[in-house]
Amino acid sequence: MSKELFPAANSAQRLGVPAPVLNTTKAPLQRGRSLMDWIRLSKSNVDLRGTGPRPLKISMEELAKHNTHDDAWMAIRGYVFNVTRYMEYHPGGESELMRGVGKDATSLFEEVHRWVNFESMLKACFIGTLIPDFTTPRQPKSTSSLLSVPGNNLLKLPRSGKIGGLQYFNVGFKQTEEEVIILFRSDSFETSVENFVCNISDDGLSMHVDFISHMQSLSYFITLHKQVKESISVVKKEVIEIVLKKAEPGSLWDGFGSCKHTQPFKNRLLSCTLISKSNITHNTLQLHFRLPESCHMLTPMGAHVFFQASIEDISIRRPYTVALPCITESTCANDSNNFYTLIKVYETGALTKVIGNLSPGDEISVATFEIKFHLGLISSFSNILLLAAGTGFTPMVRVLHHCLFNTDKKVQLGFFNKKELDILWRNDLETLKSRFDSRFTVDHVLSQPDQDWSGLKGRVSIPLLKEMLSNFQIDTTFVLVCGPSPFTTLTLKFLSDMKVKSSSVFAFT
Ligand SMILES: Cc1cc2nc3c(=O)[nH]c(=O)nc-3n(C[C@H](O)[C@H](O)[C@H](O)COP(=O)(O)OP(=O)(O)OC[C@H]3O[C@@H](n4cnc5c(N)ncnc54)[C@H](O)[C@@H]3O)c2cc1C
Numbered sequence: 001m002s003k004e005l006f007p008a009a010n011s012a013q014r015l016g017v018p019a020p021v022l023n024t025t026k027a028p029l030q031r032g033r034s035l036m037d038w039i040r041l042s043k044s045n046v047d048l049r050g051t052g053p054r055p056l057k058i059s060m061e062e063l064a065k066h067n068t069h070d071d072a073w074m075a076i077r078g079y080v081f082n083v084t085r086y087m088e089y090h091p092g093g094e095s096e097l098m099r100g101v102g103k104d105a106t107s108l109f110e111e112v113h114r115w116v117n118f119e120s121m122l123k124a125c126f127i128g129t130l131i132p133d134f135t136t137p138r139q140p141k142s143t144s145s146l147l148s149v150p151g152n153n154l155l156k157l158p159r160s161g162k163i164g165g166l167q168y169f170n171v172g173f174k175q176t177e178e179e180v181i182i183l184f185r186s187d188s189f190e191t192s193v194e195n196f197v198c199n200i201s202d203d204g205l206s207m208h209v210d211f212i213s214h215m216q217s218l219s220y221f222i223t224l225h226k227q228v229k230e231s232i233s234v235v236k237k238e239v240i241e242i243v244l245k246k247a248e249p250g251s252l253w254d255g256f257g258s259c260k261h262t263q264p265f266k267n268r269l270l271s272c273t274l275i276s277k278s279n280i281t282h283n284t285l286q287l288h289f290r291l292p293e294s295c296h297m298l299t300p301m302g303a304h305v306f307f308q309a310s311i312e313d314i315s316i317r318r319p320y321t322v323a324l325p326c327i328t329e330s331t332c333a334n335d336s337n338n339f340y341t342l343i344k345v346y347e348t349g350a351l352t353k354v355i356g357n358l359s360p361g362d363e364i365s366v367a368t369f370e371i372k373f374h375l376g377l378i379s380s381f382s383n384i385l386l387l388a389a390g391t392g393f394t395p396m397v398r399v400l401h402h403c404l405f406n407t408d409k410k411v412q413l414g415f416f417n418k419k420e421l422d423i424l425w426r427n428d429l430e431t432l433k434s435r436f437d438s439r440f441t442v443d444h445v446l447s448q449p450d451q452d453w454s455g456l457k458g459r460v461s462i463p464l465l466k467e468m469l470s471n472f473q474i475d476t477t478f479v480l481v482c483g484p485s486p487f488t489t490l491t492l493k494f495l496s497d498m499k500v501k502s503s504s505v506f507a508f509t
């Protein structure tokens with residue numbers, strides 16, 4: 001077996017995925033060790049701290065002593081937890097959690113899953129705060145700087161540039177009697193209307209804008225000169241224009257207000273309303289959500305938002321890919337006020353049970369999106385192989401739709417499921433197949449087929465992948481992979497063994 005890391009250590013698809021993909025084996029959780037079981041244990045009277053009720057001040061030296069499986073302390077963002085009892089409940093497995101034990105595991109944690117609400121999930125294991133270690137060089141503190149942006153028309157905007165290595169935008173404004181238009185321009189930060197989220201506060205006096213890309217994310221907080229109404233619209237010309245309606249039409253503004261440029265970017269919570277839900281298979285729902293009216297969020301392809309709910313007082317946050325309302329028409333799209341997801345509901349699932357029980361009109365907290373993928377990765381390839389297992393199909397939805405309706409690329413989907421009834425949007429995939437006859441093929445592979453199944457059977461394997469790639473010339477093909485971690489890990493390994501270049505593979509992880 002090749003010892004080389006695959007994808008290559010500096011490959012785009014490894015961005016934010018620090019653990020060597022080939023070495024990650026997700027240990028199945030034992031019965032009675034699900035997230036719901038952990039929530040129950042945390043809420044019981046069992047002492048999970050083992051250090052008494054008073055928070056301690058813990059030195060790095062002391063922390064380092066608690067570095068074994070049976071005595072495991074871990075520091076994250078300055079808080080120290082006794083994770084000994086959590087070990088068996090960790091969805092990433094005990095060996096993964098052990099990597100951070102006896103240490104300040106902040107950066108490891110941030111690299112793997114910075115969305116996980118550890119403060120809430122480990123509240124019952126909190127034992128104290130970490131005494132900072134001044135012997136190691138301090139991380140540069142995150143800055144919060146005030147950019148003075150007095151400009152009142154676009155021409156007066158200075159060039160955008162860098163502060164301390166960070167890209168930033170120039171902000172300006174123009175106005176009519178009715179509207180104020182805030183302008184964002186960057187010479188270096190690639191963005192589009194799909195790469196940012198903005199919303200105005202309930203009182204209409206401030207606005208928050210986040211630019212989110214696969215490389216870097218930035219937040220701006222604008223205190224507006226005067227009040228605006230709830231509605232918001234966004235246009236992209238040479239610059240991004242955010243159009244706000246003045247609360248007092250006719251009044252001239254002296255400037256747009258003041259702009260605070262904050263770092264680091266933090267996903268903000270938006271309260272979204274469920275508009276409709278429908279079953280697309282026996283266990284998977286399509287859900288349509290509406291954002292608050294005062295918000296604009298148009299996600300790029302491959303982006304995921306985070307749903308968050310409080311379950312027995314413990315805050316749980318999980319990522320879900322933004323999909324599409326449908327795939328068979330060119331007009332199927334999300335708009336800046338609505339988005340669609342496909343979510344598999346687990347009977348014993350902590351968060352999916354809550355999501356599955358939502359009724360139209362109910363609200364749920366959704367944290368703004370993140371993105372690792374970008375279209376530039378596939379743009380120069382004429383063939384795209386999509387390898388999806390189960391709900392790993394969700395990030396493929398928009399890529400597939402884009403490639404078929406907006407490009408002349410050839411697409412092949414290898415779709416791995418247990419049974420026929422698990423296949424998402426099967427009829428719609430057939431419709432696409434007949435419509436794009438010469439450009440689109442689907443291979444369904446079932447691991448637990450019924451007897452009358454005449455299609456492909458089994459799990460992902462080198463012969464199967466070779467078969468799927470046989471229609472394409474390898475050097476003009478880009479492969480996208482998504483599924484449960486064992487599927488992704490194995491598929492990446494096989495592709496590597498088959499000498500598929502790591503620069504032509506991307507795994508959604
Ligand atoms: C980037 C990204 C995008 C995602 N997009 C989507 C999406 O679009 N749609 C979607 O449905 N999901 C998506 N997911 C998965 C999703 O985030 C949750 O992990 C999933 O919905 C389970 O949530 P839960 O809280 O209900 O489950 P949990 O309570 O954690 O458990 C779910 C079920 O799995 C079992 N289980 C949990 N962990 C393990 C384990 N280690 N081994 C064996 N069984 C286990 C539990 O017993 C339970 O039956 C995505 C994940 C990522 C990382």
Ligand code: HEM
Binds near residue numbers: 096099109319
């Ligand atoms: C710092 C050391 C840690 C490492 C190296 C680590 C590693 C991992 C890995 C690799 C996974 C992914 C499993 C998969 O999907 O294949 C995972 C999942 C998870 N880990 Fe950790 N983990 C660490 C600490 C923690 C801590 C302290 C918590 C506390 C709450 C935690 C909670 C979770 C949760 C909830 C998931 C499931 C995430 C999801 O599906 O959205 N982890 N971890």
